[in-house]
Amino acid sequence: MRGGEQMGKIKVVHYINQFFAGIGGEEKADHRPEVREEVLGPGLALKAGFKDEAEIVATVICGDSYFGENIEEAKKEVLEMVKKYNPDLFIAGPAFNAGRYGVACGTIADAVQNELGIPSLTAMYEENPGADMFKKAVYIVSTKDSAAGMRDAVKKIVPLALKLVKGEEIGSPAEEGYLERGIRKNYFTDKRGSERAVDMLIKKLKGEEFETEFPMPDFDRVPPNPAVKDITKATIAIVTSGGAVPKGNPDHIESSSAQKYGKYDIEGIFDLNPENGETAHGGYDPVYANDDLDRVIPVDVLRELEKEGKIGKLHRYYYSTVGNGTAVANAKKFAEEFSKELVADGVDAVILTST
C-alpha cells in the first residue's frame, strides 16, 4: 500500500552527485556514496515544487567518477541506502549534460524501480549518454544542457513524479516533457488511417508542418569501411576527441562543449612530452595526458611502426577536439570538414582515439 498507508506526505529519496551537494567538482568526483537526512541543492527546488504533497526524507550523494568506476558496487551501496528509507518515490538528478552523472542517474533510477519496485524518475539533456541508455527503462524528463535549466526541469519533474507515485495516467512525451520511450499506445479516433495518411501527405507536399504517427528511430550507425588493402603502404592519420593540443592550447579549444577543432603539425615529432603537448580536455584528470600525450594520441608507437615499415606513414597533421559535453551535431560538423581534407591529402585510414 505504497503512498496510501501513511495518508501523509509522499516520502521521496533524492540522488545527486558531489557537485550539486556542494562537496566539490572534478577533484571530489571519487566521493563515496553517503546519505544525509536533509534536502540539498536541487532538492530545495524540488521541495518548493512539491509544496506539502511530498517530502524529501533523505539525499543520497555519490561522486560521478566513483559511480562510473565501481558501477556494481556503487549501485549496491546506493540501493541499500534508498531501501532503508522505504520511500514512495525516487528521483535522481537532474543531470543536464553531465555524462557520468547522467549514466549514474539512469543506472540507479532503473535499479530502484526494478529491484526495489519504487517508482523512479530522472532528468537530463537528450544528448546525455545516459538518456539513450535508460530512456526506455525509466521516465527521463528532458532538460536543457546546463544547470541554468533547473527551474524548467523542476516544473516538469514535479507533476510527472506525483502522477507516477499516485498511479495516475501518464500522458505522451510531448505533454509531460519526458524523453520518448519507444512505447506506442492505442487510442480511438474518428478519422481512419488512410485519411490521416493522405492529410499528412498533402501537408508534406505543401511544405507544411505535420506530425508523423510513427517516428522512425534515430539510428546513428556508421557502416565500417572495407579493410585497408595494404597497411604497409597506407597513410594513417590520428583524429581524437581527447583534447590533445600543442603545449599552450594555441587555438583555445574549450575544455567542454567544444565549438571548434584544431589541426596540428607533427612533422619531426617522434615522442610527445610535457614540453610539446598537453590536453585541453576538462572532463578527466589531465595529469597523465599532460605528462605524456602519447597516452591520448600514440604518436611514439606510430613512429616506430612507420620506421619498421609496418605502416606506410603517419600523416603530417592530427585533428583534435574535446569530446566533453560537445554536441553530437557539432562533432559531426567538425568531422565533415576535416574528413574532406583527409581524403584530399591522400590519407588511407584514421585512428580515432578518445579519452
Add this chain to the structure above:
Amino acid sequence: MDLENQRRVKELTEKYGAENMIVLIGGAEAESAGLAAETVTAGDPTFAGPLAGVPLGLKVYHPVEPEFKESVDPDVYDEQIGMMEMVLDVDSIIEEVKAMRDEHTKY
C-alpha cells in the same frame, strides 16, 4: 555565478547586512548577467551553490545601467567602461538585470 563568488556574496551579506549591499555584476552578455542577478536576488537558479534556496534579495546592477552610470564620474566611466559599453548589447543586458531586480530585490 561560480560557487566561490556565491560564497563570498553570502559571507559579505551576513557580515554587513543585506540592506547595505550592492552587487555590481560584469557579465558580458544578457543571459549570464541575468543569471548572476538572479543568483544574488532570488537564489542560485542552478541549485548547485551556497545561494541555492537562499533569496538574498540584494540590490544588483550592471555597470552599463543608467543608475550606476549616472552615479559615477563620467570621465572615469568613459575610461574604464566606455569601450565595453560600445560593444556590449546594452539594452538586453539592462532588460535582463532590471527584470530580476524588479521581481526579486527586497531593498
